[in-house]
Amino acid sequence: MSATTNASSEVPSASAVWLKRLLGCGIGAVLIVLLFAALDWTGTDYAYLAAYTVVQFILLATAWNILGGYAGYVNFGTAAFFAIGCYTTVFCYKAFQLPLLATLPISAVLAGLVGLGTGYLTLRLRGVFFSICTLAMAVVLQTLVTNWNYVGGSRGAYILRPESVPLFGSYSRFLFAIMLAMAIGSVLLARHIERTWLGRGLAAIRDEELAAESSGVPALRLKLIATSLSGALMGLAGTPFPYFITYVDPTTAFSLNIAVNTIAMPLIGGTATWLGPVVGALLLGIIQQWVTVTISSSLNLMIVGVLLVLFVAVAPNGMVGFVQGLRRRKA
């Protein structure tokens, strides 16, 4: 597989590339430090929890977009992958007292495998069957977990989280740092996919699947890679969640609300590039945090639903696409 080569058409000199990367890293590091400083400045743990939720949605939206945006398959089952992450944590905590960091890779592998399996079953059919199947899988898994007493069954399970973590201070701060790192990682991964042959192949498949196959693109295999990667990232997003809320039950972990948010964010932000899900997640995430505090949390879903319907109907390329369109018109 040649998926690691850089695919941009112009090839600038190696030193220029490194300089640019270094500059990017520097700016990123400064921004992260500033972000932590700002959150510390509020002086409450709550700020970290709110920020955690927003960043978690960046991770979920980016994960969804790897399959939905690049390959054009709608995954309704985000909650299933998310819950795999949650319950891997619960199980590993109860069985082995495994700390969060050690649980992460296990979740990623499990969720990735479930993604692979779902894809294998349905990706040869029309896209809509994949969508329905993801929905179905969420319910099947929820039923399994509900009946699995070891992880708490329908009653749910409690997780005791440490008071603080060395180097990070409070545990909320630690959780936020982990989630931020994973979100940044996922965005970099998405950006990398976009620029390498995996992304180019997926784009070709989305445009003209038959012509792509005739050009030697192994469509099913690329789609399976995308499904597995997307699933694994969603699983990662769910892994710290039990520590975050300290109590998790199937209804919360498998909630359809997670699914609708995850779909709405990339579609509102724009599915064509890595930037779209980030913009969408920031926007919706911040609006929701604000509405939850000021009005009510049930209104949240209404806002998500209305925005989703409005955007897909009126601005199918999302905010990023809309702004690009404006710029192009000006130019």
Add this chain to the structure above:
Amino acid sequence: MTTAPLLKMTGVTKRFGGFTALDTVDLELYPNERLGLIGPNGSGKSTLVNCLTGVYRLDGGSVVFNGSDISSFDIHSRTRIGIARSFQIPRPFKGLTVVQNIEVPLAFAVGMTHQREIADAAHAILKEVGLNAKADAMPRVLSQVELRKLELGRALAARPKLLVADESMAGLSDSEVDEILEVLFRLNGEGISIILIEHIMRAVNRFSQRVAVLVAGAKIADGPPKEVMAHPEVERAYLGQ
């Protein structure tokens, strides 16, 4: 001929419901040969191409390419072992530029990994089909003849041993037909075997060393163009009785 055929299709049969689109068709192609495949509309030419390139699974018969039976191969595997096609209705990757379109098969079918190598090869192919001026354009701004050239270029980028040109000239003017023919002749000169599927008889007669005629899913004639055109059954198929 003493050389082994590059392509040997034997008893190829394809049905759609009660409709038999191909009925035990045999077709051979020798290395570096130029074959014209003709027949009235609906006679099964496109179905034959789809059976050859793996879009359809056969209901009977076999396809042997370069000595190995590829009847059960996927589309992309067939492309990788050297069968490339252009589409009757151009199907460019709309979201990619012209040169990026060409790069897809270079990376996936040929398996090139170095970006600079791929870019160079892509530009060379664009030059060959006469599209180098449009390398960075998006497909939607191309004219009809340019889209056909892009189709050919993309097929070519798979570095095929066999190129199937499916109605690459339909709807083009006489001079444009000649442009495409020239490209095809040049490719054949480089050692690529070509199956030309075409309704424009002038082009078929000029290009083909051998012509095969399909009528109602069966092959009724196969031979040098002059002989085939004079064949009473061919005349009947085209003109009626």
Add this chain to the structure above:
Amino acid sequence: MDITWDLFVNALLSGLLLGGFYAATAVGITIAFGMLDIANIAHPAFMMLGAFLAYYFNTWLGVDPLIVTLVVMPFAFLLGRCVYKLYYQAFERRSDESLQGLAFFFGVLFIVEVGLLLVFGVDYRFVTAPYIGPSIGMGPISVPMRMVVPLLVGVGLVISVQVFLSRTFMGRAILAVAQDREALRLVGVDPIWIKEIAFGIALATAVAAGALLIIIQPVEPSVGRDFIGRVFAICVLGGMTSLGGTVLASAIVGVAESFTSTFAGPSWAPAVSFGLLIITLAIRPSGIFGR
């Protein structure tokens, strides 16, 4: 666990009753998804709308929920036509239905659900009618009327839709529209108009199914979510395009869920239809009864 004969017969019977009701919930999705190729994920949300309208008029004016439904159905038909018009203008016309269209209906699902939540709250609501409560008993077997009535209405609904589809010009055009939309124009029919009518009918059946649901059990707005996968499972299992297949698939799902509840516990029941769906998609995507 002992499997007694009584338990078995009771489970079978209640499964069949449930199946009759499921047929009513799936008939609309068979039309929308199977025949029109519109994956209306919001179908169950419209069911809940029907349930709450039945509840509202039942508690306010004391009208029988089935009569409420009869009055509401024409309005649902019109609403369905509007929804389709919107869907057509925004997605189908620019042939962008796959990704964006699915997301559209997902959004509609939440708008309807949260709308009901904001109006009616999260409490379970129920209706009163003479047939809710009493049971018909035959020896050890007892059949609650609140299940029998939905079965009868559900079967009646499916039969009337089937008669409409096979005996009328409009019905045959609906059957044809998914097979070759443009060919429909060639016989003098505007396929967009046909799809609009058919989607209206599908939505009307959703509202009716909702009234049946609230006769069977108390509901709150998010109960509809349980039906999303179930209706699609039945539709796919039944072969997508035939109502006969849908009825049989409904019966299978109903019986399978009832047996699962009886012998493995009710908490396993939700997985049954989805499990069947996944197995169907894996083994025979054309459905058990697909042709």
Add this chain to the structure above:
Amino acid sequence: MASSLIIEGLQAGYGAVRVLHGISIAVREGETVALLGTNGNGKSTLIKCVTGQVRPTAGKVVATIDGQQYDLVGRATEEIVDLGIALVPEGRRLFPKLTVEENLLLGAFRPKARQEIDKNLAFCYKTFPRLNERRTQLAGSMSGGEQQMLAIGRALMSAPKLLVIDEPSVGLAPILVARVIESIAELKAALGLTVLMAEQNFHQAIRIADRGYVLVHGEIALSANTPEELKQSDVVRKLYLGID
């Protein structure tokens, strides 16, 4: 009453490709007119301009149905069918998962056709006994020849005055081509239709045609008033077989 079709100065194309360059033809009351030429010369595009599937860029298409004149340009296909112009499309375009009878009944959707539905159904079954034998069979499971008969039957069910047929011989074995072409002639005589037929199979087409036009590169290369005139023309041989 008179039914006819006049096409004047018709131009059409797809995107940047111009396919028809100013075509004028006439189909007079009770005539069978054949549009001839090999594939890719514009026959199908011309037919599609008549049936509203392609919108011409210039020119006129005027149909007279029962003495009433209608400008067809800009009308949707279903409106044109509703006027009494039936189309047998290239590739038949049946509804494969409906039965033979259901396909036929769909042909009678327009209100005017519903009044004559029993008569027309009986006529179809009389003309094509095969269809009568297979009325409950799915259309998609029938052979190519049977499907073509069903497509013609379905068009007749709309009680047309003007019948437009696009490539009836597509994909059929030569023997079946003859049978299908003959049936068109029979129908025309029995129902008093006016027929415009695009057909690549030259000799079969001129067996039943009163007049013919040969299309080459989107222009009329030959307009012949008798079948004999067509047979003797060099244009035809050159075009079809590429023989100079």
